[in-house]
Amino acid sequence: MNLTIIGTGYVGLTTGTCFAEVGHHVTCVDNNPEKIETLLAGRIPIYEPGLEELVKKNVAAGRLKFTTSTADGVKSGDVVFIAVPTPPQPDGSVDLSFIEKVAREIAECLTPEIGYRVIVDKSTVPVKTGEKVAETVRRYAPQGVEFGVVSNPEFLREGCAVDDLLHPDRIVIGSNDDRALALMHKVYEPFVAPVLVTDINSAELIKHAANSFLALKISYINAVSAICEASGADVEKVAEGIGTDKRIGRQFLNAGLGYGGSCFPKDVKAFIAISESLGTPFGLLKEVERINGDQLERFLAKIREKLWVLREKKIALWGLAFKQNTDDVRESVAIRVAKKMIAEGATLIAWDPEAIETSKRFSGITEGIEYAPDMLSALDGADALVIATEWSHFANVDLTEIKKRLRTPLVFDGRNLLDPAAAAATGLEYHSVGRPAAGRH
Numbered sequence: 001m002n003l004t005i006i007g008t009g010y011v012g013l014t015t016g017t018c019f020a021e022v023g024h025h026v027t028c029v030d031n032n033p034e035k036i037e038t039l040l041a042g043r044i045p046i047y048e049p050g051l052e053e054l055v056k057k058n059v060a061a062g063r064l065k066f067t068t069s070t071a072d073g074v075k076s077g078d079v080v081f082i083a084v085p086t087p088p089q090p091d092g093s094v095d096l097s098f099i100e101k102v103a104r105e106i107a108e109c110l111t112p113e114i115g116y117r118v119i120v121d122k123s124t125v126p127v128k129t130g131e132k133v134a135e136t137v138r139r140y141a142p143q144g145v146e147f148g149v150v151s152n153p154e155f156l157r158e159g160c161a162v163d164d165l166l167h168p169d170r171i172v173i174g175s176n177d178d179r180a181l182a183l184m185h186k187v188y189e190p191f192v193a194p195v196l197v198t199d200i201n202s203a204e205l206i207k208h209a210a211n212s213f214l215a216l217k218i219s220y221i222n223a224v225s226a227i228c229e230a231s232g233a234d235v236e237k238v239a240e241g242i243g244t245d246k247r248i249g250r251q252f253l254n255a256g257l258g259y260g261g262s263c264f265p266k267d268v269k270a271f272i273a274i275s276e277s278l279g280t281p282f283g284l285l286k287e288v289e290r291i292n293g294d295q296l297e298r299f300l301a302k303i304r305e306k307l308w309v310l311r312e313k314k315i316a317l318w319g320l321a322f323k324q325n326t327d328d329v330r331e332s333v334a335i336r337v338a339k340k341m342i343a344e345g346a347t348l349i350a351w352d353p354e355a356i357e358t359s360k361r362f363s364g365i366t367e368g369i370e371y372a373p374d375m376l377s378a379l380d381g382a383d384a385l386v387i388a389t390e391w392s393h394f395a396n397v398d399l400t401e402i403k404k405r406l407r408t409p410l411v412f413d414g415r416n417l418l419d420p421a422a423a424a425a426t427g428l429e430y431h432s433v434g435r436p437a438a439g440r441h
Contacts, residue, residue: 004077012083148180159325174203225434235434311345319389334388342368
């Protein structure tokens with residue numbers, strides 16, 4: 001099939017590339033000429049494992065192309081996916097101006113000669129957005145054009161988005177238009193996964209409900225970690241004990257600094273705002289947010305307790321991305337930790353395998369931080385090490401190197417990557433989240 005993706009961010013670029021990988025012919029549209037030039041030159045503006053190779057492969061095969069022209073995209077694609085940003089507004093609601101703008105642009109490009117088009121909301125949007133997209137297209141499109149509107153939420157995890165797209169758990173398609181549904185089934189025919197067909201409103205709610213539930217699981221285990229610390233229990237043993245229950249599952253039960261990134265914080269706030277706008281306040285999610293914020297403060301309190309005063313302290317920071325296997329620093333808890341320590345007068349020496357450049361460009365940190373050339377040199381002469389992102393690089397480090405290079409052997413592991421007994425045996429004073437010190441079990 002001929003498909004068009006409008007927006008080449010994490011979702012749009014990965015989706016378009018994977019559609020091309022399974023045999024579709026895909027046109028990716030973006031209004032940023034520099035980004036399109038970068039893609040045309042064979043480079044990608046984000047880090048996502050496996051993506052760059054697939055982009056090059058499918059461009060060379062003639063199945064993937066890039067343009068700044070929405071008109072060309074609408075003309076070439078039987079199905080047009082909207083994958084533009086939906087950032088949060090100050091009150092937590094979703095800014096839908098990018099969605100509305102693209103809907104108008106698509107409408108103005110439609111003609112009776114082009115024929116029927118399916119317009120798909122791929123971006124994460126509040127319930128009833130599909131209705132507004134349909135109204136907008138009808139308002140701005142010429143008379144006599146035919147189109148359908150579909151909600152097709154994405155369930156990608158940054159860092160493994162390619163695999164998530166090529167091997168999805170499920171595919172959700174929301175529409176009451178049989179013609180649109182038939183084309184969407186053809187789009188996903190190459191994928192081996194259950195297809196759930198719903199109305200548009202249900203499909204839109206599924207995405208927010210799913211992400212909010214996962215955020216709830218993270219906040220739940222973090223609340224349990226505080227009880228573990230107070231009682232001497234081990235949160236990892238507790239998580240294992242409850243996670244082996246098939247009704248619960250072990251995923252997203254890892255205690256740490258809390259959730260971050262471009263999805264969970266935004267989607268939880270949006271779901272709270274959506275529920276309130278519908279007259280059904282969602283108090284549980286407000287508590288999820290509170291626990292998430294408290295978790296970071298509890299971790300910082302441990303650092304303050306040991307270092308006493310952060311001013312003029314040199315602290316090594318391992319991790320800047322919001323999670324492993326990505327360079328994304330949007331709503332990164334690691335960046336929040338950094339900003340708070342800098343605000344108290346600390347100087348940070350930071351390292352991340354992929355996110356140093358994105359941190360320089362997008363973190364908003366302009367002073368109080370230096371970027372180390374490698375992981376170990378960040379430790380040299382530091383008063384403490386803070387581990388803030390769960391990269392495997394950090395989990396597999398030689399503990400004797402940490403001990404040798406630090407000025408004082410203090411380690412604050414916000415992701416529970418290191419083994420407490422091994423750290424203690426090396427002579428490190430090791431602090432993690434919800435786990436007892438070595439020897440206390």
